[in-house]
Amino acid sequence: MGSNIEWLPTQVPCGSCPLRVRQEFRDFTEVELEFIKGSKRGELHVAKGGTILEEGAANQHLYTVLSGWGFRYKTLSDGRRQIVNYAMPGDLVGLQGTVMGEMQHSVEALSPMVLCIFERAKLFMLFEGFPQLSFDVTWIASREECMLDENLLAVGRRTAVEKVAYLMVFLLSRSIKTGLLGRSGVDIPITQQHVADTLGLSVVHTNRTIRKLVERKLISWTDGGCRILDAERLALIARWEDPIPRPRPFL
Amino acid sequence: MGSNIEWLPTQVPCGSCPLRVRQEFRDFTEVELEFIKGSKRGELHVAKGGTILEEGAANQHLYTVLSGWGFRYKTLSDGRRQIVNYAMPGDLVGLQGTVMGEMQHSVEALSPMVLCIFERAKLFMLFEGFPQLSFDVTWIASREECMLDENLLAVGRRTAVEKVAYLMVFLLSRSIKTGLLGRSGVDIPITQQHVADTLGLSVVHTNRTIRKLVERKLISWTDGGCRILDAERLALIARWEDPIPRPRPFL
DNA sequence: CGGGAAATTGACATTAATCAAACTTAGTGG
DNA sequence: CCACTAAGTTTGATTAATGTCAATTTCCCG
Incomplete structure (x- = not known):
């Protein structure tokens, strides 16, 4: 290599x-x-x-x-x-x-x-x-x-489910603001270990938490990346305060 | 009032x-x-x-x-x-x-x-x-x-004892850099609730943790404020990486 | 087809949160 | 000056959340 x-x-x-x-x-x-x-x-x-x-x-x-x-x-x-x-x-x-x-x-x-x-x-x-x-x-x-x-607030004061929901909305928001959103959403290129290390959780518990959100069809977790399915409900769970930015129109 | x-x-x-x-x-x-x-x-x-x-x-x-x-x-x-x-x-x-x-x-x-x-x-x-x-x-x-x-690292990845030790050294360091250190140390004007809210812990657990450090004579907690007794050992517990700044000489 | 990273699962241990109450201290008003 | 109050601290009992350990599975990639 x-x-x-x-x-x-x-x-x-x-x-x-x-x-x-x-x-x-x-x-x-x-x-x-x-x-x-x-x-x-x-x-x-x-x-x-x-x-x-x-x-x-x-x-x-x-x-x-x-x-x-x-x-x-x-x-x-x-x-x-x-x-x-x-x-x-x-x-x-x-x-x-x-x-x-x-x-x-x-x-x-x-x-x-x-x-x-x-x-x-x-x-x-x-x-x-x-x-x-x-x-x-x-x-x-x-x-x-x-x-x-914001991240400090999440890591310090949110529960595991809220944390994961928060991170998903956070990354989606940033993707949108950065113009990374395709017509079918974004593939967020992170592993569960990254999620764990961002939120101050263990991988095992992160996995179980993610699984819950997947079952509720709020996100999907595919081979080495994830997708947001229902940003609105995630934001609610996370007690996300700001509006999720709208994707800019494409020509 | x-x-x-x-x-x-x-x-x-x-x-x-x-x-x-x-x-x-x-x-x-x-x-x-x-x-x-x-x-x-x-x-x-x-x-x-x-x-x-x-x-x-x-x-x-x-x-x-x-x-x-x-x-x-x-x-x-x-x-x-x-x-x-x-x-x-x-x-x-x-x-x-x-x-x-x-x-x-x-x-x-x-x-x-x-x-x-x-x-x-x-x-x-x-x-x-x-x-x-x-x-x-x-x-x-x-x-x-x-x-x-630094704070994010502490809140996300340190245990309760490490967290409290970290916060104490952090505040001491800043006091020293800011020239707030008297000849008998600093009185840090915070309550245990503040410590809890900084570190993402409950007050009760914060209290138990502080108590341990007090028993070990690393800090003292007096009416509405605290003092650092042994910064070196606290830094060790917290896995604090930097040298603790020396107090500047007074004239 | 084999290797390895990532994800998943179960069983169990531990940490930390919650609830509820008592206690201590400083400040307040009578 | 003293009872009274409020804020802060402390303690015990219990519960819930999360971590750890150890396999196992899945799936990509060469």
Whole structure:
């Protein structure tokens, strides 16, 4: 088997970035685009299961997810693992390293991923020359914080069934917002172990809980991935407070 | 009883801010200082138990903690509460509101607090004119994210004893970094209910767990507050990975 | 066809939640 | 100054939720 992660020269130029075409992202000005272009150092292609960042390591780069799913996690010294969040197209990966010196968490690919590589050193230049972009970075960090608050509430205060229901709605919501929803839904590329490690449960109990939701036809669990069948009822079970975003219309 | 929260005109001018004298904060330039001064709208004095921000509300302001302790929390519709983090002197409060429109969490005072009030509308001006300050804001958001990751790991994957030990070391560490440590330690102004709501435990079980640590002389729990007696052993129990910061020397 | 990762199941152990009550302390008003 | 109250802590008894262990099964992939 070859390397499961490799650094390639830019193949998707920023000028025609598939993400920026989407409604959910704001338009860049010419200068901003130039700057971003100039900071891009290439692309990282990572196979499913590949490690993008590792806890404890220092890393010179900052990444943006172009495609694929990943997850961010921490571990205790005896191996217990906690997934703290997921990374989807458009997400920024590695910002914390800028602040903390070395990474406090690892990032792994759930499916084949492509990430844009940026020089971390350019970040301060971005703050000096591009107020709007700087604000965007803060915006992104703040949004991440908000998701972590939600996850903390789920892990700390919801029951097992509520937790699983919550995670499903959470991932569906994010998929919709990111424009990943096909006409037949999304395939969420996670295993039950991931669910367990996200929610602070054991795999066995996670399995039994998932089974219940499958029996009630709220989700389906097919070979290495799952699908949401009834988001509304799941949201009710999870006591999800926000409206589930509507999928944007396709042309 | 009078109002437990009131807005007063500036009494602590930014020029002689007691926080900026401390080693742990970087120096501002003259212009930066002027800008900050110009953005300050007054001070918020909050009694113990007072609510500074409320989930679901929109708020025009951004705050900086000048003194006192507070906590940030979310609730489920049936009242279950999860404390997501604590706020201590120097912390920024309310940044999320800028991004999300309305607050996704509440903030309450654990002890009498004083906060500086800033106009949120000025934030974008800050990004336009003060790259270093903008970077600082991002730095702060990123640090918060890092703490949330840690808390999530604790709530999701540690046992009850480990959890309590973790929280104690976490709060001690932050106290030390914030320069709150007197020569006899810190009095942490929380109740066992707060501990429970931070760690995702019931009060009863929290009490039993705390009792064990008290018996082992690792902490002491006195009327409405607690003290850390043996940080090293607590850190070991919690599998705390980082060195506990040394208290800075006093003159 | 064989190997391995993921999912599933049953039996059992353990942790933590719940319920209910008593106790302690600080603060309040008479 | 003292009874009274409320908030916080503590305890015991019981129940429910979740974890652990150990197989077994399923299914993908080479």
